[in-house]
């Protein structure tokens with residue numbers, strides 16, 4: 001079976017944060033997650049992550065999804081892979097992919113195509129390479145007429161070798177059994193006194209084994225981040241890649257300023273994404289919806305032809321044709337019905353709102369189940385918390401809740417109930433009833449004239 005070893009021991013001092021480098025996020029996901037998901041989509045799902053600096057954070061992040069091993073001392077990439085030998089020995093029959101956990105853009109196609117070349121040519125090791133305009137710092141691929149003859153690190157390279165633009169991406173396929181034996185032969189006899197994984201190529205060739213290179217035409221597979229500038233660059237690149245895919249699918253963007261869409265988001269054709277929109281997690285947007293400007297949705301299912309303007313929603317569902325915003329906050333576990341209107345300064349939490357209902361302004365709806373074709377007046381508050389427990393409000397279809405109504409939960413309003421403006425509803429109201437708690441209005445004539453001398457005329 002084929003497997004992968006991902007090197008994730010890096011510290012990233014120049015990031016100026018106490019965190020392993022592979023956990024820095026690109027478009028919301030740790031770089032390590034990008035690498036893992038490339039493996040998974042290429043059906044390489046037996047993975048061992050080599051951790052080092054603050055390795056416990058890697059374990060915490062992975063939460064048992066994959067095996068990890070600790071490289072206690074940073075003695076080079078070869079030494080890092082040596083830590084995974086027990087994992088490799090579990091099954092020596094197949095091939096092993098070695099990847100860097102801080103180069104997020106390795107992709108499924110590169111993994112599959114390089115494996116094909118690797119197995120077809122019967123290589124012990126196949127290096128994945130790319131050409132860079134500026135190869136400074138990378139290991140150079142040395143080629144002869146018979147194929148590659150080795151990899152020379154920048155620091156060990158002669159001025160002539162430094163002219164070579166084809167570099168080692170840091171990703172390789174090895175025949176697992178060969179990798180185990182080659183790892184045992186590494187020395188640290190070089191400028192950096194490190195055990196270089198790259199030396200496996202020269203050693204394999206000297207033993208009469210075959211080594212090759214797969215040159216990718218996507219130089220981005222090499223990109224990593226050494227500092228926050230690089231990380232921003234990776235984010236910008238990933239951001240435009242994702243937007244590019246949505247453009248191909250027929251999504252409209254008139255301006256991409258401030259638009260951040262994570263990889264996992266799905267958007268239907270004909271939808272329009274306006275500036276300042278952030279779409280995260282497992283969010284899906286239906287065809288023809290207009291999202292933004294200045295909106296955020298996290299793990300939401302948004303239907304077709306929805307208007308979602310200057311609004312935020314989390315772990316909620318918004319059905320077809322709903323009109324949400326501006327200035328709306330939809331908190332987790334809510335469902336907004338089809339063609340329902342949620343207007344400005346409305347907060348909804350853990351509530352279901354039926355179809356064709358209107359909550360057009362200034363309301364708090366928490367822990368409630370509201371039916372169809374209900375009208376909720378401005379200033380309505382569901383009083384769902386008594387300081388100890390939360391309770392639900394239920395409002396039947398076609399009810400009309402007057403402005404500034406307080407609904408003291410737990411409470412149930414039947415179908416077609418009216419509440420008068422300003423009413424505090426403290427007990428259940430049956431179908432088709434009016435609830436009104438208004439005291440008699442007193443009008444004290446001439447009051448102001450007696451009080452405020454300046455107003456006398």
Ligand code: UD1
Nearest residue numbers: 007009010074075076077080100101138139168169170196
């Ligand atoms: C390595 C390659 C170089 C290649 C480059 C691509 C070697 C000797 N050189 O360079 O040819 O062009 O990657 O980026 O392999 N790591 C550990 N433990 C260590 C050392 C490194 O886990 O002791 C991890 C790093 O966290 C990183 C990866 O290995 O994920 C590569 O290490 P890095 O130091 O970035 O690369 P170089 O060794 O400079």
Ligand code: CA
Nearest residue numbers: 422423424437
């Ligand atoms: Ca009142």
